[in-house]
Amino acid sequence: MAFNGTWKVDRSENYDKFMEQMGINIMKRKLAEHDNLKIIIEQTGDNFHIKESSTFRTKDIDFTLGVQFDYSLADGTEVSGMWEMEGEMLKGNFTRKDNKKVLTTTRCLVGGELVQCYNYEGVDAKRIFKKQ
Numbered sequence: 001m002a003f004n005g006t007w008k009v010d011r012s013e014n015y016d017k018f019m020e021q022m023g024i025n026i027m028k029r030k031l032a033e034h035d036n037l038k039i040i041i042e043q044t045g046d047n048f049h050i051k052e053s054s055t056f057r058t059k060d061i062d063f064t065l066g067v068q069f070d071y072s073l074a075d076g077t078e079v080s081g082m083w084e085m086e087g088e089m090l091k092g093n094f095t096r097k098d099n100k101k102v103l104t105t106t107r108c109l110v111g112g113e114l115v116q117c118y119n120y121e122g123v124d125a126k127r128i129f130k131k132q
Contacts, residue, residue, distance in 0.1 A: 002088065003048075003107065007114045007129035009037040018118055018125030022103075024075050031056065032074065039114075039129065048083070079103060 012033070019029045035054040042049040046065040052058065056074065063069050068082045071094065081094030081103075092105040106117045114129040 003041045006132040007039045008132050010130045011128050013126040015125045018123050021121050021123040
């Protein structure tokens with residue numbers, strides 16, 4: 001599958017503003033800018049196993065497209081939602097458990113890079129990953 005592989009964050013766009021909108025304090029935002037995030041994606045049909053590892057934590061996530069699941073963001077924010085495939089793009093819609101506001105995330109391949117886009121309360125951000 002196209003997303004399979006090991007991806008390391010290369011650069012971010014507007015990520016600090018996005019995190020600020022999410023309510024993440026300045027100390028955690030500064031640390032997150034240098035988290036050296038690495039994502040390992042293994043897709044088998046509609047099932048995904050993702051391992052996220054950074055300077056701060058390692059987390060395994062298993063999900064099936066179209067099936068709701070609970071997830072804890074790196075800052076501890078609890079969300080519930082699901083991923084779906086829209087053409088060649090993974091699209092996630094997640095609702096925060098604390099305030100019921102929606103976070104949307106997409107993952108797509110652009111020029112051999114994995115581009116992860118976020119939107120929360122009108123603020124957009126991107127993290128671009130290179131395949132290892």
